Amino acid sequence: MERSISVLVGTENDKAVALGDKLSSRGASVRFVVHNALHIQNEVMRTKPDALIISERTSHAGTLCRLLKNCESSPYIILISGDPEEAGKRICADMVVDIGKGIDEQKLCEQFTSNFSSLKYHLRRSKADAMIHDALFELCVTQNYNGYRYIYRALSIAAELGCRPKLISKDIYPQIAAEYTTTAASVERNIRTVIHSAWAKAGAAVKLKYFGTFSQDKTWIPTNSQFIFIISDRLSCDPHFMSSAF
Secondary structure (H helix, E strand, O other): OOOOOOOEEOOOOOOHHHHHHHHHHOEEEEEOOOHHHHHHHHHHHHHOOOOOEEEEOOOOOHHHHHHHOOOOOOOOEEEEEEEHHHHHHOOOOOOEEHHOOOHHHHHHHHHHHHHHHHHHHHHHHHHHHHHHHHHHHHHHOOOOOOOHHHHHHHHHHHHOOOOOOOOOOHHHHHHHHOOOOOOOOHHHHHHHHHHHHHHHHOOOOHHHHHHHHHHHOOOOOOOOHHHHHHHHHHHHHOOOOOOOHH
16 A cells, blocks of 8 residues: 555544554554544544544544535545445445444455545546646637547646657547547647637736746747647646646
């Protein structure tokens, strides 16, 4: 397990404590906290753990989970229950464990880490996608353009490629063309049309934000590769973009 995963464990249930100990032995950073709901909420807000393990015996467990799920940095919540079907209806946890069937901490650790890794991937991906959308919106690239989906996907692919050398004609156009059952030439043409149309509408301050002093030359219009890779690099420098999500 990656040591970056931090887990907060309510001590009201022996199985929760045992699971916390097992996660700790696998490299997680585990902290134990009394099962008072208000205290748990304060600890979650203060330490921002990746995951929280509680049980039905946690006071006001349902209310606690609903409050935490509305937080910006909501943890992945594991609920240990004697009646998981009923508990799942009352308490909005990400994983409900049936204590009545006995808990294999080793197996549960593997299930948890698998589910948790998948969840974190999708959360990071959603955040990165939202930032791409916002950047395009600022630059007047809107969904009414036929090439919007191509330029959006191009930015995603550029983020996936990261810092390694890349060529738009080799690494991006063919992949998008295959995904949308079209030709690389059509992808290139549609992206170029979007850029030229949006560039005429975007404000000088926004252009400067993403393209720097290049944009101050009124005769300059970014090529497809300049547009894709410059914006991708700009977003990747933002700590909230988390390009590793791709």
